[in-house]
Amino acid sequence: YERALAEQRLAYPPEAYFMPRDKILKAPTGQATIYLNELNYQPESGQAHLEEHQKEHQNPEIFFKTRDNLILKNSITQTAAGGGENPLSVAAILLKEHLNQGYRIFLAGRNQTTCERLQSLLLDYGLPVDTSLKPENLTAGSISLMSVRLSQGVQLTNEKILFLSDTDLFGSKQKIRAATNLRQESRESFFDDFAEIKQGDKITHIEHGIGRYQGLKTLTVEGIVNEYLILEYQGEDLLYVPVDSFDQLHKYHGSGDTSATLSRLGGPQWAAAKEKTRKAIDDLLLELLDLYAEREVMEGRACLQPDHLFREFEASFPYEETADQRRAINEVITDLTALKPMDRLISGDVGFGKTEVALRAVFLTVLSGRQAGIMVPTTVLAQQHFETFKERFANYPVKVAVLSRFRTPAQQKQVAEGLRTGTIDVVIGTHRLLQKDISFKDLGLLVLDEEHKFGVRHKEKLKNFRRHLDVISMSATPIPRTLQFSLSGMRSLSAITTAPRDRLAIRTFVAAYDDLIIKDAVEKELGRGGQIFFVHNSVATIQARAARLKALLPEIKISIGHGQMRENELEKVMLGFAEHQFDLLLCTTIIESGLDIPNANTMIIENAQNFGLAQLYQMRGRVGRSQRKAYAYLLVPELERLSPDARKRLNALAEANTLGAGFRIAMQDLEIRGAGNILGKKQSGQISAIGYELYQEMLSDAINDARGNHQIKIPEPEVKVSLSAHIPPAYLPELTLRLQFYKKIAAAENELELTQLEDELSDRCGSPPEEVLNLLRLKNLKILLKSYRVLALELGRKKISFHFDPESPPATEKIMALLKEETNRCKLTPEHWLIMEICLEPHELYAWSEKLLQKIH
Incomplete structure (x- = not known):
């Protein structure tokens, strides 16, 4: 505050942020008091108290005799x-x-x-x-x-x-939680994402393909006002999508950096892309099913059941396991003690406890008389894992070794001999473990950390291991819950999504670049014995930035790391930082995603406005991995000149300060990357061709078919009713919120969800106008029609028409009874249309349709 005044900046006095106690206590004075009591009890002798209260507050007290x-x-x-x-x-x-x-x-x-x-x-x-x-x-x-x-x-x-x-x-209405329905959970993550959509973004329409979003437009058609979303396709063709059809839309997400071109409206390319994806999914499932069937018939070697020594090792874990971690441990032990080879994938962020799951598996394997290998993509990670394993096994008869470039040829030869003779129980190494001179006396378990980072040649060798060994793969990239659910039974998956109990949220600040802020942040971290990441994403100017930091903070030790350094040089820098040889790591965005440096708890990101939200989130995640409070500083040249999008991104990150805050917008990019990592490069190409959400739906349907759980796809009913059904801008002016509510209403699956959405709108904007109620009624009607397999409904001025699915028509005898009862105003056509003469108001349509459909089914 004082610094702001000295610099002649606007500032608010600290005491002005709080309301004085006496002001709070006076607030309720003068309010009427009503006592509702089943015993008709008047407190403090009734009349005397009443008169005294009236004199003091000039408001009467009223007593009612009540009953619930x-x-x-x-x-x-x-x-x-x-x-x-x-x-x-x-x-x-x-x-x-x-x-x-x-x-x-x-x-x-x-x-x-x-x-x-x-x-x-x-x-x-x-x-x-x-x-x-x-x-x-x-x-x-x-x-x-x-x-x-x-x-x-x-x-x-x-x-x-x-x-x-x-x-x-x-009875009370229970809130529907997304976690109870995996498909619902998947949709929820895309609601937030859909609200972030901006003009020019790509959107996938299930029937018409990938178009470019060009905004919302209010149109009057035959005297009826409604809002439409505009999609631009190849050749500048436009598609106007009614807001009640938003369930057909998904924001386009590819895999990695690839992106699809716009589809041609009405052309054959989109159908061909979907068909190609369907075939690729079938190939994937055949491969998965073949491997699964082969492993089912192949006998492995079961590990011993956990004994007192194993339980003692478990008890020596210095932290309390999270529920996810305990579940993953139990699943791994069940797999290890079975007579089939294990192939389990464990996903979870760095520091969430994957390594401890691997440690338990390794210890049980060693107790059963076999060896274990841990394979990692970098020598730095190999060294980190070696230190962790050595420390955990210090009090137990387990010999641990490391095999990487940091070892001399003589040391490597000694390790190779120990593995061959069986004197080494556990080895941690890079792909060096796959070379010809390395052989094991009795390898029982292989743990793969970040398997997707290994090359194709290495993956082929690992495929052979999977046929007869117990294998655990660990991934720090989050895996979508829906994908876990889809692949369950074909690939064993364990997700650790809960942060450790003592993990503190990262405090995040957005500020204009200021040497004083940097100096304060660095000195504060050094004062508690910690280290600092400083992200400067330009190799050309990184040396100049190092010189400026050195001038600002002459006492600190700075190391530099970037992607243009030789691999062994970069590894030495990263390892030196991990071993606290330097105070500050000045680097580009090459911060190793798997690197765990609990002592580094301050992150400074220069020119933060140039990064995407997911990238910022992932970089910020390098700090806050211990029980210490972590800080992230997002520095920009000038706050006033930030674009609205950049300001929104930075604010979103600064506000997501709670652990597990459902940070879906950033997590989605990471999840799609995780999906590509599991499914392979070929499938990543298909994700890019049609978008992740549609790919996930097609994969889920294909797996259900493969399991014999074929579910008939019931199309969304087409409803033709002449009424305005939209959210007027005057009622909800913010465009992104309107888009989000349109998407939520279109995706609702039952009446309770719609009721909750109406409540949410009422809380935000007040009582909904008739247009909003019509939109909700229309969706509720579609849900009803879908449950009765009605393909279409048309409401005219004096008649209503239902088009029934020929595959599931109403009961013949009930239809005949209705036709007999309503001879003069009801008829059934050969094309399965039931037409009835009646005058109905739109708000009466649902109740009337429900009664009729119940009557004929």
């Missing part, structure tokens, strides 16, 4: 549990009794959709429900239905007033 709605709720619950009559019929009987006793009944629906549903249901039971009555005009013996939030109802017995909530009738 427990009897009503219990009656409904017991009926539902007993499987007897409709629970709502019990409520209807009790409501009629109250009306006969002269009660005024206020019925609260959480939103407009719920009110419409309640009105339709209660009218079926002959109850007089009115939504137009004002509460003050309500007379005895009537029901007022209002769209208000009421957590639970209450009875005012003396006044004969009954307040009822929809939860009293139907």
